Amino acid sequence: MILLQVAHGTSQFPMVLYFGTIGMLVLTIGLIVFIIFHQRKVIRYQMQLQHLEQEQQKMLLNASIRLQEEERQRIAADLHDDAGPLLATARLYLNENLVNLDKTAQLQSIYNAKQIIDDTIQLIRNISHSLMPPTLKNFGLESAVNDLFQKISGSGSMNASCRFHDYRERLHADQELIIFRVIQELVNNILKHSNASFIHLTQNLSGNKLYIRLHHDGRGITQADFDKLNKSNVGLGLKNIQSRLKLLHGRIYFEKDISQTYYKVTIEIPRLEEEAVAPQL
Incomplete structure (x- = not known):
């Protein structure tokens, strides 16, 4: 009787091995198919992302060309x-x-x-x-921005002030011109659309990056609004800002303060004094 059970168990072992091998093979094939489909999905997503980036670059380029033509x-x-x-x-x-x-x-x-x-x-x-504002050319970004803000305050339309904390060395002339044009565009937008009572600009350095921050208490936009406008056919001024900052490898952030009392715009630019940048009007 014991011999019969041993013989019977021995005969079942190849079957278990056979089905186990089939199961492992199916699992391996399934895993390979999953990896292939996943990779295709990733590649398709990357292609879509690349296409969106190309479209955005095209819009920024068109905005820059349109600005120069204007x-x-x-x-x-x-x-x-x-x-x-x-x-x-x-x-x-x-x-x-x-x-x-x-x-x-x-x-x-x-x-x-x-x-x-x-x-x-x-x-x-x-x-x-x-x-090319002569104050910017002769005395640098800090003097040019101070002059701009003094004119705004002198007009009586808004209380404008600025403070440069870490401006001991001038940047490349083309860099300063681009930064000044960006500040001008932002200030013009605030004057036209925000109905603010004050605007304050600060400048400081952190590591190898230059930060310029604009605060105002009027109507403003958030980063989500900025990204949306950048992808649309409106907001030419914002596209001009984006295209100019791209020349400096810079970034811009729009946000509302936690207190919900004012808006803040932050410009972040790597300090590349020796790098020549093509001037943009």
Whole structure:
């Protein structure tokens, strides 16, 4: 009887081994299929993410190109509509008939032409200053921002103040111009849309990064709003900010204070003094 049980158990062992092998094989195949499908899903997700990033880059590039084109058109309009007529008028006073006039009329014509030429020079100087503010060029970012905020406070429309804590060395001139343009764009947005009563800017360094923070007590946006606007066809000014900061490998963050009393905008820029950056208007 014992021999029969042993024989019976021995005959069942190959069956158990067979089904165990089949089970392991099915499990292995299932695992391989799962890994393949998972990898395909990851690859598909990465491709979608890459496509979204490419679309966003395209939108930022288009915004930057549009900004430059608008600047060129504005400068062309200023020169054509303002400088052109002034110079044409000066030419009338200095025409070939000037030699036939009496001395008093000649002096008056020359004086009038000089006044018009002086006005034209001032106009061109103003256009030049809008492209590169002389305070920024000669004294740096801190002086230019202080000058900007003093003008805002002087207008009586808003209480504007700023404080630079760690500005002992100037950045590359192109970097300072881009940062100043970003600050200008942010301040203009606050002036136009926020209905704020105050705006305060601070600057400091932390490690190898430069931080600029803007606080105001008006209507503002959060990071979610900024990301949404960046992906839409509106918010050109914000896209210009993003495209400019990208040249500096910088970032920008929008948030509302925990107290819910004011909004804060933080600009984070690596300090790369020696790196040349293409200037953007």
